[in-house]
Amino acid sequence: MAEWDAQRLEESYRDLWPAHFEANPDDIEKFYLNVAFPYPSGAMHVGHGRTYIVPDVIARFWRMQGKNVLFPMGFHVTGTPVIGISKRIAKGDEATIRLYRDLYRVPPDVLDRFDDPMTIVSYFAGDYERLMRRAGLSIDWRRRFITVDPQFSKFVEWQYLHLHEGEHVVKGVHPVKYCPSCDSPVGDHDLLEGDKAEIMRFTLVVFEWDGAKIPCATLRPETIYGVTNLWANPGVTYVRANVDGEDWVLSREAAYKLEMQDHTVAITGEIDGSAIVGTTATHSLCGEVPVLPADFVDPDMGSGLVMSVPAHAPFDFIALRDLQEEGRYTDIAPVAIIKTDGYGEFPAQDAIERGGIRNQNDPRMEEVTREVYAAELLRGTLLPGCGDQAGKPVKEARDAVAALMLADYGSKEMFDFDTRTVICRCGGRVYVKILHDQWFLNYSDAAWKEEVHAQIERMAIVPHETRAEFNRTVDWLKDWACTRRLGLGTKLPWDPAWIVEPLSDSTLYMAYYTIANHIRTIEPERLTPEVFDYIIYGTGDPTTVARETLDMIRAEFLYWYPYEFRFSAKDLISNHLTFQLFHHQAVMPADRQPQGMVIFGMGLLNGAKMSSSKGNVVLLEDALNEFGADTVRMFLIGSAEPWQDFDWRNELVTGSRKQIERFWNEITEGIAVEENEGRPIDRWLTSRLQHRIKNATAAMASFQTRQALQEAFFGIEADLKWYRRRLPTIAPGSAAIRDLCSVWVRLLAPIIPYTAEELWQMMGNEGPVAFAPWPEADEGQIDTATELAEEILSRTVEDIESIIRLIQMEPTAINLYVAPEWKRRIFGLIAGAEDRTDAVRFVMAEEGLKRHGKAAVNATRQITKFIHRLPPHLVTDLNAGLIEEKAVFEAAQEFLEREFGVQVQILDADGSGEPKADAALPFKPAIVIE
Template sequence: MSTLPRYDAEQIERSLQDYWEQHQRFKAQENLDKEKFYCLAMFPYPSGQLHMGHVRNYTLGDLIARAERMRGKNVLQPIGWDAFGLPAENAALQHQVAPSDWTFQNIEHMRNQLKRLGMAYDWDREITTCTPEYYRWEQWFFIQLFKRGLVYKKTSLVNWDPVDHTVLANEQVIDGRGWRSNALIERREISQWFLKITAYADELLDSLEDLNHWPQEVRTMQAHWIGRSKGAQIIFAIEDSKDILEVFSTRLDTLAGVTYLAIAADHPFAKKISAHHKALQDFKEACKHQQTAEAELATMEKKGLFTGHYALHPLSGERLPIWVANFVIMDYGTGALMAVPAHDERDFEFAQKYDLPIKAVVLPANGSTWDFNSKPFVEKGTVQAPLSCQGLSSEQAYQSLLNTLSQSHQALEKINYRLRDWGISRQRYWGTPIPMVNCLACGSVPVAEKDLPVLLPTGITLTKPQSPLKDLPEFLNTPCPNCHQPAQRETDTFDTFVESSWYYARYASYNQHQAMLDGRAKYWTPVDQYIGGIEHAVLHLLYARFFHKALRDLGLLNSDEPFTRLLTQGMVLKDGSKMSKSKGNTVDPAILLKQYGADTMRLFIIFAAPPTASLEWSDSGIAGSHRFLLRLWEQAHKSQLHLSQVEIDPLQKFKETTNIRYDLHLIVQQVSHDYERQQFNTLVSGAMKILNLLEKENLARQTDAQKHFLSEGFSLLLRILAPITPHISAFLWTELGYPGSILDAPWPKVDPEALKRDEIALVVQINGKLKATLQVPAQSDQKSIEALILENTHLAKHLKGQAIQKVIYVPNRLINFVVEVSHV
């Protein structure tokens, strides 16, 4: 008895990884003979350590990339680093390291970790967004957008920390206070750059319909985010004033129910009247300490103050009190709203709190009554007022009032969007400098394209939370590109979502130094398969879609959407909650990699849950996955001797193994289907089932039929596993003497002959409840089945004395007898 060689995962994996790298097995080239397949997992932020979420993301991507290669595609799978961002500045302050040094060290470490996982990346195309080679083209693109009128400046609100003198991100505001200073934050208006994503709102919404291979939930979320609605912009005159208030409402039918108006604390009218209004000044001061996040606005206590002024109802001329309300924000819409407490939840609560009138004007269409003192009626119905609309449906009243009011120029139909333009200015250091110059004479002027990139000074160690760029004269001072007089650079940097909105295209033109993109980007884009966390469902994916369309309109790309197929992976949990350092429930991939190897880790993370579901980490689960690979190793080696002697003749049929080949190919069929629908966890179940079959047959392995079966079985099994556990599969493929490299072996195919059956198991039900399963000839007709059942004593007993009312027969599947229930 010869002893089995030991399964040394690390040795096998490292040597194969070296071999693949030396022979550039994953280098992508444009090839018009093969269908291209661009597979991309969202690139990581280089936080320093690979975590389980990364392992999951990149294993899923690698699985698909490798499988598509086996399916004959010309595959591109690149990787890079989303390297600008807040954590580098935090680390810099904490550890006194330059953000650039910290970032590049992290990248170095994480690159090694990814390589050790055996990902089939084309490393030549590695992109790092904090390098000038990358961000110069982002600056160039920004200038193109500027030239096309898609960039503008306006003031908007930020969280201001009055102690640290810096703008805080939403996540840095904890219970209304700065995370470092603990100071009560203030809402501050500052001037910022915006990209006109709203110019593409219609297309972004309408083309969602074409994204057939995106999860419906993501499309729904984006559609709601864009929030296109038709409504009326209505003008309310203000009593004893030339000023007017403009509001937008989709429910013009409730106009007669307006009992007050609410405006933002920083609405121009509120500003105007606050000069001699102490209470209003105090109220505005209090509003300053509110946060800007929408979740905050929605859940905080709703407060208001009567301004003492009245607006006039456009229909009746009735006096409507104008209130200032803390939940109305100048950044959204017109900063003013008409309140209809009888027909709106929030208006109702506010009216109850401040004892404002509730005036019902719409009733349920079915004629039922409604208690307007307990809750508002928010649906559409039958309109009661004004008189001219009495009895009309909400829709009819809307049209009627719109006609009337637009004739008198008091209203205008308008398409409104919930989507707001994208504010891209950040008052941060570690980001792409915004390529603009502020000149006293010429205003904001873009940097000349020949002077790009505007380099971000590196090697700077931060000493305080504010951006150092303002304090660097050599960065700040520059002649105006227009009049050449002394001027100053913009010191704000881009939102890091800007980098992640076009990186997928740059991978194609990674070494192009004369242009942002070239023809190769048109060849490779759109990405055929994009993989990333569901948390990016709206923002990142919407911004990237916007950029793609803008790049198309510049002629740089020729498709309408960046990502054809989207897979949103679930989170990795431990003990029911998200792995995080603060909870102390992290699992370090590096330790497991050392203990079990890359294949085990990849296998477990694919097996443990379907890709879109959250994945509960299990230490014993990963041990089980390792055990499976050990069994595979053992069984493969046990059969090795025999396989080399087998002459494989695929046309040869063996009666002896008909049944087991049926089982085998049924699994292969299931596995193929599971790959198509991206349910990869059952791909692993299938592989396990095949190994169970092979193990049984391996005990005997004497006849030609059995040898043939083993040869076929291992060939299928190893190819199914190759995208998931590439190292052990490649190694055993060669050990067992299969031809060529498994990297290029074809994806398994079902033998339809093996699936032909003479007999099938038919389910017998009575009143929908399972009573038996019968082996019957395939394609039997109903009559012969019924006859068969009456011969069966057990079943006949059930049917005896029952009045059969109906028989449902689904051929090759089930027969259901519907009988009258004889007793209660």
Template sequence: MTEAYNPKVVEKAAQSFWDEKDSFAAKESKKPKYYCLSMFPYPSGKLHMGHVRNYTIGDVISRFKRMQGFNVLQPMGWDSFGLPAENAAIENDVSPKEWTIQNIDAMRGQLKSLGFSYDWNREFATSSPDYYKWEQSFFNKLFDQGLIYKKESEVNWDPVDETVLANEQVIDGKGWRSGATIEKKKIDQYFIKITDYADKLLENIQELDGWPNQVKLMQENWIGKSKGLEFNFQIKDHNDALRVFTTRPDTIFGATYCAVAMDHPLAISLIESNPKIHDFIKNNKNITTSEAAIATQEKLGMDTGLKAIHPFTREDIPIWIANFILMDYGTGAVMCVPGHDQRDWEFAKKYSISIKQVIESDQDNGVSDGALEDKGILINSKQFNGLDFDDAFDSITKELVKTNDAEVKTNFRLRDWGISRQRYWGCPIPIIHCDDCGPVKVPETDLPVELPEIDNISSKGLNLSTFSDWMAVKCPKCSKDATRETDTFDTFFESSWYFARFAGISDKEMISKEASNWLPVDQYVGGIEHAILHLLYARFFNILMHENKLIHNEEPFTKLLTQGMVLADAFYVLDEAGNKTWLNKDSLDDKNGELLDNSGNKVFKDGMSKMSKSKLNGVDPKEMIDKYGADTVRLYMMFTSPPEQTLEWSENAIEGSYRFIKRFWTLVEGRSNNIEEPSAFNKDEETLRRKSHQTLKKVLKDYEERNSFNTVIAAVMELINAIPESFKIEDASESQKYCLNEAIEFSLKILSPIAPHVTLELWSKFNSSKDKSLFETSWPEFKENLILDDNFELIIQVNGKVRGKEKIEKTLTEEQIKSIALSNENVSKHIQLDNIKKVIYVKEKLINFVI
């Protein structure tokens, strides 16, 4: 009688075994290296299913590569600075440091419970002075190189969280975390000159062959390199000119108005003299300047009353102030061509401005229903009629250079990276301000500049300017009284180089020489929501580290896998005003097929949406592990959908994964691979061996080339289903047992990266030699001669309709195949030999009898 599968016992034993042997420590080796990294988490204290999916994918890849003979580095650490920890500390009346340490301890245990093969010897938290010391040191290098500067700039200010937000953190004019209405505010900020590297970042994208095209395109668009023309529109009755930038000079004859940003000098000059303009700018200045938001928000404007003189037609065209023009792109002023730019078209329609068509293209449907944005042939453009885009660009540029101070310019949408934040829980910027010497970097011998210790945080939070004793310091240059910088780094600063620190941890330097053995990261795993900021900043930092001879590689990540989100059903009730209140699935009652809440109110199903705290549709990984075991959770996560696609959570489906593991356990437990290979096999045995080796060949491709773990699992299920029952019984022949054992061995090794605990336990009993644990064994090799099938499946048709199928030996003649097809029981019901008019045979595929 076989022992019952008990995941708690099996998983505890496996994890203890790995810990005792320090099984996953990355050490110096002659084996080829493989560095697999999943984006490290913010230590919230609790794993969610998105974490589980992300880290299971990385672990499956790592374990597979170990079995292939690679020396694998798979580390784990904590992105532990930032506003979330500070806000949580306020809510729980503790210090952010204490809160973070507690959460790291909790999450480490949760990660270990899933059996992830991390090298915990390399673990670090970015909030540790041992880590951010080197970040401050690197900042000093960049400061010396002139790549860091400070200037007053207009920022998105969250008055509740009391910090600056990036444009991407402002949603519908509200702070992404606090929900507060965002204000525009001018403050001094530190910036790093990422724009100096815009061309390099753009050029290198072409080398990222292992990245998804979607992510590369997102980065290209974010950098936003564009060649265009900068020139003047003379302002009527003024000595001044309005300088504009356009990427489409070919459309200049379609310009029917100009528009400037709300903070353009022209707009600002009109505020005092024009109350309407004053009110318009005041009412709209706090609207986010994120391009994504601008693309969808209502287009609003105010006519300045000023007229621009068209450089070719000499017509007067109005100058507007518009909320969709960005001051920090181009000149902050544009010529607007509503016939050939959709944004301009929407604005023109709203304010009854004329629309002209000056381009003809293959997709030409006119401009009455929308802008025609394709490039094409010029029309209604006087002497330039008939020119295509390139010729028109050159010809119009030559004319404008003569009269309108035109010059061809290359612009980028990318802006320098603002790295200052005004909160306590972050890495202090290592600058000292002296009245005589100005900003002075903290000497290397005084690093790290550590945060002042606190017991808790008030409800409003705090920043470093509240610590007067900490701020007071002597100037390193002149020794006079000075003050410390009170801003902290944007947390993207920490996550932009952590991958290199994992590869070369040292007490004596930022990145040790060991890093050259591991970098670049061979496989990076994380969500596509990080496609722009984190991944772009990490690439930028990597270039800087390369220039400073800290690492040898210019790009950080060879391959990138962006996993899909985990979705689950969400439920809500409506109040009288139609507002939604989200409900946890477990709080619902099913009364005769109708869902009700505890008060008897009708519950509505929102469908599948991203698991989130706000919608109360998250599933606690711990509950699932306690109920089914870590291997079932891992198997389910990998089986339900390909990694790049969304995963729809279903407890019925996870039950199916649990049943499969129990069935597999029953098949393997109590068996031993102690059968010698026989000299001959019968037909059924050869069929199973062929299936085993075909499966091995297929899953190798799925693992290596496609990361298609769902089809790996499906292939093993198919192999197990193909095992004849007669091979499993006690008195099966030696050759049958050998074929069964071969199928089991392959299945154990194939599933080992996905379900490592149960396969380790089963292997320890199944492996008669006992010389190696499963994770130390090598990946099995398929035999090509066993994969080739001597048979094929013949499809038999009568007048084109399938009437039967037969297994046919490849050595048979066409006449022999015809005879077998005609003797098929079902085929004989639909055919008489003397009615056959024609026989069509497609070799090794089908035969069709026409009657």
């Protein structure tokens, strides 16, 4: 018998498979699935592997179901990421060079050429394809493209002309993420750090101070009524600056940020923070307040000076308390301005005391701050003393006070991130900048939003709870800066000084896949907008491409589109996955809208989030080298359902390899022996197999790939273990085993294709297992009575084993006492009752049972507990009278004696004289071990 050899199997089939998966239009039902294409700027890790292996398993499943499956792949290379990498390498940035040399192991001669962005693209796109092929992905590689291909750029131009025509792309004034080093707006994909940073709108509350003004940035302007002091950092050198014609005192960092946000800023001098501390500042809505020292004030946050509201801000409360415990500023008391259910007069104090927080360095401070802020926003009401805002809910007063301050109190708006550091891939700091001539996708358009909401309701979304997240994203989504000055990509057709940014050019490429293999053969200059109008809409009369060719390409598009399912990570719901729904609504016909999406969880390594930049990854190539493709696939499928986070741990991956080896050995042994005439237990194995088929099929169809593996591998393996246990010592093969082998190989073929392919060929089958028919459950082979008999038997064996372990002695004999018929009657009454809460009452109402008195009462209570522990379907089947309990044990007497090595007697509990026999229940005999 040949041993399982992962490397040999991969070498045997890897290069033979790709041609089989080239999908063309046919007259059979299609299934088109796709996955968010990768950005090839670094080596693949096992997290990427899972992203692409899950949809491959689904693709293989539906092929075996007889569908014509399209699974394409391309590479996303537009934007600035590879440009930033090439610049850092060209500058000799040691951290970047070390990452690519040591972690990604780029050959030195190739790394020397990484100062050219396209060399990076070419190298890693090729590497990704090589590893995807090695991992057994059933991709149609004819449709491969990269987003800087000129033909794809023509498709993007066509899309944006229609978006512009529909007024979905507009010029406007908006705050955007901006990299001064690149002199260009940047998107999330352009960032090394802070890719989840949100742009926040702060109100600068302006206090009068010593002939100048001190601005304090806040997200809660309504709290001005409760300000007791300002905070300044005595260790910071602040600047005096002329801001829009006014003399302001603020941090140097804040002055720079304001200069980028449509403010005229000229620095006129410096002032130490220690010179500000101890002075006073004034605002009409809170009066005169002192400026207190605070080392925690960060000059890079807001304006570098902070207004303090200790009644409602935990950080302010505890900082003031710390000073007062030193005997300083004891005359300052919190001012309550918000009443919130669940809190006393001073919510900040309540939250700190409940949490047992002793100082401002406690890591729980952030948590209690979020708790108080959220509670006040949702349930808070402004108290008397808040002027015209008294009595208003906080969420209403917040905007009203902000507007009041902007109109009457000299306040201004300031934009900043909700995280401290946002870094461009070029290595430069990213800021918020107000742009005037920038092009934006008008995602704030209410009518457009409604169209997308309606589409979300029509789609199949897995898991279902993420539908709400999509709807929330649509609701809060604002206009999106869709162009950049720098980077790789498509020039905006009506304003070529701008380039479409990467999250905005990757919104309809799923449709491009359907025609990519044809479009690549056409010269880019011939791909006019009219060509794509004809392909997508069937309109117009383009002359640059032959009509016969256009009809063929349009037929391919119409056959494949829309896609059935798109697979992508949950962190893309907030941008890409929702963006593509907007763009489909704006550009694609109503009958070509997306049908479904499956949302992935995240990847962990030994419990910590995977991060290439931090080196916390296992490269996919290393995993394939060490474990083999099928082991990697089986672990990634079995570790979690697609939408759950998975955790890569080498010791567990080793377990998957052993499982495949066991599977290999079972199949090779099962197909090698001659068949016998069969045994009664074969009926049980065949019956169980029908359930495994049914359950695995249902799980696959609902994307529960882990559950499918549980049924298709662990379930069948467990059945086989019991089957072999039930056989005599010498157990040649049978038709049931050979049938099981054929089914088993096909059930696991989507998950471990290399192993399944070899076994399928060893079994003498023709054609690839990838196109073999998926097993179908045969209801006619389900033998419920036989399954029930084995269920009772296996449960009894477990009970005997438990007793032997408990008494810690070798038995000399085992007696099984079967419950009498009157207990069987009680079982039937309880099993058939809708309400079992008062079983004793209705059981004892039966004349035939009442005569058993206390014994019937005790039996009723015991049987009720027993039934509650059984699966409902088992209770129903047992109550159907399909088996005779004593006959089951008598038929298995030889097995039981062989199993335990002692004489086993099957006896009636009634009249036995054995006191312990009274414990016998229907389908749970009393066990007496001598």
